[in-house]
Amino acid sequence: MLNQKGFTFLAALMIVVIMGIMLGLMGQPWKTIMKREREKELLFRGLQIRNAIGSWNMSKAKVTPLNDLKDLLQDPRDLQKKRHLRQLYKDPMTGKEWAIIKDKTGAKGIIGVASTSEDVPLKNSFAEYSGLDGFIGKKKYSDWRFVYGTDPGAELTTVTAPQ
Template identity: 30%
Template sequence: MHRKDGYVLIILLIAIFVMSIGLLVAIPVWETQIQREKEKELIFRGKQYVEAIRLFQTKHPGSFPKSFDELVEEKCIRKLFPDPMTKDGEWNIILPYSGSSSRRRGATTQTNKILVVPQSALSSVQNPQIIGVVSSSTKSSFKIYLEQETYDQWLFFYGQDPQSMPEIVYYGEDERD
């Protein structure tokens, strides 16, 4: 009877070992799948903000929201979506760039630049005009979105031309001409 008990224990240990190896193989696959789902969600949420800003523009031609709360108050977006790629859910905000190089000989020229401001610093920007959002995560992505490979380069803004990516100027960085 004792010999039989020993075999059962060995078979049980082998079964646990095989299941452990199966889990070790499955966990990276699950992590990859979760990351890909988050990427899809990031694109969906980013486009929701772009659509909300477009609706705001329709209601208030020539002006952009100064805060996300304005989008909710004006019923342009049903709720504020957090950034799915960060733990705190804070987006970086995209504002039109109005640096010194945009004026030449008294005329305003179109520059292909945007200003990226952390959501927490938006209150320190004078007269902000929100045109979009971008993730604050600097992690590399699985998906390449508009030829960009990190989440902080996946831009979602009103008037975006997928064929022409703007130069990004980060809030607090001095512009170097």
């Protein structure tokens, strides 16, 4: 009986070590799951903003430049309450403001948004989304540009919104 002192403590310590190793192995898949969910949210929010910019541009006969994303919440061009966007979304990858993509000529103002994240995307197939064929092969989230109309690419000025 004297030789069995501390056996329970040693067994409990081994169980804790084994549980720590198992939890450590589960951490990586959990991180991937969370990144995949943020990617889905990025696509949802980016498409919502892109569609709201399209609604802004289609709602009046004369195109008025969109100078602030807040104008999508309540259209200042009309006396009636018109909402193009339900709420101002933040970039889900960074939790910060979007990079604002403006038309080079300034005639249309803001034409899109992009994430400011430099992380490598997990998603590489966009068959279930309409108009996102240009996202295929992009190496970072900041290359996913949610632009209304055609994206002239390098001709745009990307300005990070103030916080």
